[in-house]
Amino acid sequence: MSLPSPVPRRRARWVGLGLASALALGAYPTARALDFGSAIKLFGVGFAVKQFGGQINSFLNTILAQKGAATKDATKVVPIISIGKGGYIGAAQVMGPEATLSTVKAVGQGELGFGGSTFRLKALIPINTTNPTKGMKRVSGVGVSAIIDLKL
């Protein structure tokens, strides 16, 4: 013998839908309020730089303007990728002509130490991809104007 359901099936469907919407809407402000540190921990450096790169770029340009050293070129913030080991290791502000700058997706970093690590050499190369293992091309005419160390 089956007992009658306390909530009719059709109404239960609507209640479920409402609950799901409420949960989704409740989570939205949390996602919006995600700070930089949490974004790095949860989603990685690439995502954090994509989300907050614009804010960091404006901040750096403001600092430069205050010091009387503003650049006339276009700027943007992109992730730094270790070319030898792979993976995101930080962020950099790059500057250059707007058309060229739009093709820059990351800065590739190659590092070399010798003399018992007394002498350290670091190449910073604006590249056209975030996946240098599949082939990359240097974006000529674009330079690095700031290096950003991310705090975890």
Place this chain on the structure above:
Amino acid sequence: MKQTQRNPRVALAGLGLTALLVAPLVTPLTPMGDAFITRVAHAATRARVGRAAWDDLEPNLRSKFVPVLSGGNGVRIGMAQVTGPEADVNDVKAVAELETEWKHAARARLYIPISDLNVLKGINRVPRVGVSGMADVRLKF
């Protein structure tokens, strides 16, 4: 949200002091150091980074090594490779380094190619020139 930065007066004073003390010592070494570092960089990056790193530089662009004058926490001696149009790169005497912090979440080091070592008069930025490499020597006492 509150954005923090280091005291600009302290940073500028540090920068000026570094410029006055370190630049005369380092600058005469840079042509020799530049040739050496560039040669090593070419060899190293060809082996490790791949041909794309250096071989795609356009013919009208030039790069050279200059001293880095830091004005943040402490004083370090380093060199930076700057790249840009030849006429502009020729004007670069050093790279000024300024440190700042963004929302306690990131520390940024700003690199400004300058044409005048006396930064106490103000920062004289060379346009269209950016940093393409860094080299530093760890000093042991």
